[in-house]
Amino acid sequence: MKRVLCIVLAVTLGLALAGTAAAAAEEHDPLTAIWPKDINEYAKEINPGKKTVDILLVVDMQKDFVDGALGTAEAEAIVPNVVAKIEEYKKAGNPIIATLDTHEGDYMVTQEGKNLPVVHCIRYTEGWLFDSAVSEALAGYENLTVVEKPTFGSADLVAIMGDYVAQYGEPYVNLEVIGLCTDICVVSNALVQKAFYPEMPISLDASCCAAVTPATHEAALDTMAMCQINITNR
Numbered sequence: 001m002k003r004v005l006c007i008v009l010a011v012t013l014g015l016a017l018a019g020t021a022a023a024a025a026e027e028h029d030p031l032t033a034i035w036p037k038d039i040n041e042y043a044k045e046i047n048p049g050k051k052t053v054d055i056l057l058v059v060d061m062q063k064d065f066v067d068g069a070l071g072t073a074e075a076e077a078i079v080p081n082v083v084a085k086i087e088e089y090k091k092a093g094n095p096i097i098a099t100l101d102t103h104e105g106d107y108m109v110t111q112e113g114k115n116l117p118v119v120h121c122i123r124y125t126e127g128w129l130f131d132s133a134v135s136e137a138l139a140g141y142e143n144l145t146v147v148e149k150p151t152f153g154s155a156d157l158v159a160i161m162g163d164y165v166a167q168y169g170e171p172y173v174n175l176e177v178i179g180l181c182t183d184i185c186v187v188s189n190a191l192v193q194k195a196f197y198p199e200m201p202i203s204l205d206a207s208c209c210a211a212v213t214p215a216t217h218e219a220a221l222d223t224m225a226m227c228q229i230n231i232t233n234r
Helices: 001-014 017-026 033-046 073-092 112-116 132-138 155-168 182-196 214-226
Strands: 053-059 097-102 144-149 173-180 201-208 230-231
Touching: 053 073, 053 112, 053 155, 053 182, 073 132, 073 173, 073 201, 097 155, 097 201, 132 182, 144 155, 155 173, 155 182, 155 214, 173 182, 182 214, 201 214, 214 230
Parallel strands: 053 097, 053 173, 097 144, 173 201, 201 230
Antiparallel strands: none
């Protein structure tokens, strides 16, 4: 549904703008430099009242990262905080995006598999599923988008956030990031979003994140803070 909305907005933008902007909109490619810029300009026209939207990004809260193949005590400890955060956004009716780290049977011959030789999050296995408490919190929520991603950062997530940027404009889309692992997929996606949408406020709740080790958790928080991502509850 989000991808369809992205295409519709891009086509509409193509009718509204001329020249290279129209060409970029027709391609609706989130990885071109001109597309985010022009769609953000279009948002100024459709959101003159500067209405805001608060979005929660829940990164890879899956069994294999909580108590499975790559689980840690720190990951298990944040589950109640993550559930509480989800419930907070649900109560307000705000959008929630949840990612699923998703690998195939050839994982061990991929670059990630060669560098991290621990089989995990293979599609449709138990470890690929959301942690049970997180799954229960997300179940049935109408304003939920689930994104499968084959690697650390998600290009599809750039397009999905582009839908919101198109509706509201970068300064009025507030993104909060939580999940696992702070030092790999969380930091990757936070920085990708910052790269494409530099005027979009991004925050991260440290009490809802965990890393491979406590030391790398702190290092990742330092990196994100230096990149102007607002760290809360550290």
